[in-house]
Amino acid sequence: MELDRKIEIATSCLSVSLWSLEPDRPYPIVHAERATTRNGQSVLVAIIDSPSSSVKVFLPRRYGDVVSDEDLEAINAQRVSLLLLYKGTCAGSNSYILELKRQ
Numbered sequence: 001m002e003l004d005r006k007i008e009i010a011t012s013c014l015s016v017s018l019w020s021l022e023p024d025r026p027y028p029i030v031h032a033e034r035a036t037t038r039n040g041q042s043v044l045v046a047i048i049d050s051p052s053s054s055v056k057v058f059l060p061r062r063y064g065d066v067v068s069d070e071d072l073e074a075i076n077a078q079r080v081s082l083l084l085l086y087k088g089t090c091a092g093s094n095s096y097i098l099e100l101k102r103q
Helices: 002-010 069-076
Strands: 026-037 040-050 053-059 082-089 096-102
Touching: 026 053, 026 069
Parallel strands: none
Antiparallel strands: 026 040, 026 082, 040 053, 082 096
């Protein structure tokens, strides 16, 4: 993907909730960054939603706790290409279940 397109995606897309993603559909991650929310630190990822659009989603805090700054740099420099898969919610706790896969 061209640099100008990656910058456009990272700066201009809308934020959506994880539950609005289609379950088990792989979404390519094109940008990742730390963000401070009213609930504390989180990781915000820009994903490709369709060939012509992208959206941003906040990962649950438990995922942000295991993602290092080096991991974010690797994603943004495209040394690592990841897909985000929303797997639904846990029946017992209602927490989001995500999977990150290498492309």
